[in-house]
Amino acid sequence: MNNKLQQCMILIDQANNADPNKTMVGDELISNEVLYSQRMLLTLNAFDLTASDPLILACYAQHVCRWVLARRDFPAGLEGYLTWRKELAKSHAKILGDIMVQGGYSDDIVSRAQHIIQKRKLKSDADSQTLEDVSCLVFLNYYFETFATKHSEQRVVDIVQKTWAKMSEKGHQAALELTLLPHLQALVSKALS
Secondary structure, eight states: OOOHHHHHHHHHHHTTTTTTEEEEEEEEEHHHHHHHHHHHHHHHHHHTTTTOOOHHHHHHHHTGGGSSSSSGGSHHHHHHHHHHHHHHHHHHHHHHHHHHHHTTOOHHHHHHEEEEEETTTTTTHHHHHHHHHHHHHHHIIIIHHHHHHSHHHHHHHHHHHHHHHHHHHHHHHHHHHSSOHHHHHHHHHHHHO
């Protein structure tokens, strides 16, 4: 890992350490978004060993300072949700760009990372698609169980179907190789049938 990349990851961690939401991992209390970044990087490394710095940083910063724009601060319903997601993407791109400039990256590399983190040209841009695949794999591997306990079976099946539709064939293969709990695997099977 080169120095610029490492420095930017440290700065992302510093920003995410302000997350008031924490999770106990072993005997350490860790900020949720720091943990999310670590899971994104681990998953990316297993999924694509050739990832560029912009892709690595877009994955690592996927939820940078996410708690600042809370869902509850936007209107209820689909339109409010979509507005929230759009504002999050812009916020993440801005924070990542500022961090990368501070880390010494050129404007074109910063711009590329901002393009990826906003998932622009999904399906036609390989890096944006990889970010989508990795974020879907992280959801299924680490957050699916908690999500499934909070929602009806039909809602969970619907979300899995929507998630699946956003993924590439390579992402599908990686998802099918995940070791899920039997009841979660059953939900995935139902969604895909």
